[in-house]
Amino acid sequence: MQLPAGWVWSRLEEISEVRLGRQRSPKNHSGDQMRPYLRAANVDWNGLKLGDVKEMNFTDAELETYRLLPGDIVLSEASGSAGEVGKPAIWDNQIPDCCFQNTLIRVRATTEVEPRYLLHLLRHEATRGAFAKGARGVGIHHLGAAKLAAWRIPVAPLAEQRRIVESLESHLSRLDAGRTDLTAARAKSQRLTSVLYGRAMSGGFSRPVSADEAVTESALRRASSSLATRRWQPVAPVSIPGYTPPENWTTVSLGTLSHSSGYGTSTKCDYKAQGYPVLRIPNVQGGSIDLSDVKNAVDPDxxxxxxxLDFGDLLFVRTNGSPSLIGRVGVVEKPLxxxxxxxxxxFRLTPGFVEPRWIQLVTQSPDWRRAIERYAASSAGQYNLSAETLSRLPVPVPPLEVQRETLAAVDTAVSGAVRLVSAIDTAITRSRHLRIAVANHAFSGRLVPQDPTDEPASVLLDRIRAERESQDGKAKRTSRRPRKAAEAVPPPAPASTPSPATAVQQELPL
Incomplete structure (x- = not known):
């Protein structure tokens, strides 16, 4: 990208200090110098969340190194979700003597750079996914302080930086207001759907079931065992607190309803690869399988x-950074x-006893969602479900005819809410694209006009370099002072003869 007149490219470390936070270890948990500190959980796309700020032991020297000052920017150094890497927020000195942990990177702009210009620029990079590229780890995506320090950024003249911030924040505030309204409408629609799912589980959409219609668990066990290709055992279901099934609905575990279950492949995949196509978490959407974003195995052989996948297979999301997405299920509607x-x-269901979409309805109803999120184990910012945990989920099973009638009634009741959520999601996506487009204009010099009287950014950078070289020179001379002074001190004089007052001072640099 060619920059406007007066702009220059620079590495982030040339115009700011970039530092990784302090390592947290068990020995830091107590002491007489406990200080508040920020971690990745405190950084949100909308700013800082300070309702749960932890403390650990920082010495006075460590406090000077890791203390946050007004205008400092903190970025998420790592995340289980690549899209969260590099997420930034600015510190406004909300908590005195607050420090930061090594899940964050601090960027402290020089006085020659507007901090909020850097904030919006770094947020733009994170939003468009630039920090996520190459941010790899074992289950965790890392940015790294060295990589961030070397990040190449466009620097506008200081006066133009301030004009950009003012204009950009005006545009973004309107986008934020619109997104807030859309998000609220989406939440209401989802709550309506959740209420309707809960009503279905209480029998609110179905007729009463007589005892002679009830599903026989022994017949189900025999059918599942006969279809299993390996040793099969029924699984005892756990209970769902607060839930009582309608009369004559048979409750069995998901494992008992299935003749097989298992995890997928861990082979490396890529969009440009020529191997077998592999479905991932993004392909499980809205209770179905979305084939619009598919990668292939790197190894073609x-x-x-x-x-x-066969018709009726269920794919459950077993790991995610958001607990609300754990246990999300997609139904395979044709062989793939x-x-x-x-x-x-x-999970492969035993046919003749349950509709695959019935499982989706059950597991996404309110009581089951609360149970699934409670059972999900959290590790390093990721929530995880095992096949064993999912196998133990209880499934209330009315006769197939009742299942189908209930599903049809629920589909009719929620169709309006589903269409609304889809329209809202489209609008939110467009809002995100518009945000990126506005930021693209801002950081390519097309959002506000250039003023030829502004001091060029190249002069600003030269001044920053000169100041740093001067400070480095002073620091080097200061570090040499004790050695020079020690060499210049004369041998001690006899006790009866006072030493000249200026004997040492004349040898020290002033």
Whole structure:
């Protein structure tokens, strides 16, 4: 990208100090110098969340190194979700003597740079996914202080930086207001859907079931066992607090309803690869399988046919950074020559007893969602479900005819809410694209006019370099002073003869 007149490219470290936070270890948990500190959980796209700020022991020297000052920017150094890497927020000195942990990177702009210009620029980079590229780790995506310090950014003249911030924040505030309204409407629609799902689980959409219609668990066990390709055992269901099934609905575990279950492949995949297509977490959407964003196995000779999908298979999301997405399920509606990744779990239902979409309805109803989120184990910012945990989920099973009638009634009741949520999601996506477009204009010099009387950014950078060289020179001379002074001190004089008052001072640099 060619910059306007007066702008220059610079590495972030040339115009700011970039520092990783302090390592937290058990020895820091107590002491007489406990200080508040920020961690990745305190940084949100909308700013800082300071309702849960922890403390640990910082010495006075460590406090000077890791203390946050007004205008400092903190960025998320790592996340289980690549899209969260580099998420920034600005510090306005809300808590005295607050420090930061090594899940964050601090960027402290020089006095020659507007901090909010850097904030919006770094947020733009994070929003468009630039920090996520190459941010790899074992289950965790890392940015790294060195990578961030070397990040190449466009620097406008200081006066123009301030004009950009003013204009950009005006545009973004209107986008934020619109997104807030859309998000509120979406939440209301989802609550309505959740209420309707809960009503379905209490029998509110179905007729009473007589005792002679009830599903026989023993017949179900025999059918599941006969279809299993390996040793099969029924699984005892856990209970769902507060839930009582309607009369003559048979409650069994998901594991008992299935003749097989298992994790997907962990093979490396890429969009440009030529191997077997592999479904991932983004492909499980709205209770179905979305094939619009598919990667392929890198190894073209790898046989993944054992992971192929049949009609009626269920794919559960087993790991995610958001607990609300854990246990999300997609129903395979036709045979697919696609494998599925290890972040998903496949269950194959025993036919003749339950509709696959009935499982989706049950597991997404309010009582089950609360249970699933409670059972999800959290580790390093990720929530995880095992196949064993999912197998133990209870499923109330009315006769197939009642299941189908209930599903049809629920579909009719929620169709308006589903259409509204879809329209809102489209509007939110457009809002995000518009935000990126506005920021693109801002940081390419097209949002506000240039003023030829502004001091060029190249002069600003030269001044920053000169100041740093001067400070480095002073620091080097200061570090040499004790050695020079020690060499210049004369031998001690006899006790009866006082030493000249200026004997040492004449040898020290003033």
């Amino acid at each position: 790898l046989d993944l046919t054992k992971f192929s 020559p696609y494998a599925f990744a290890s972040y998903l779990i496949r």
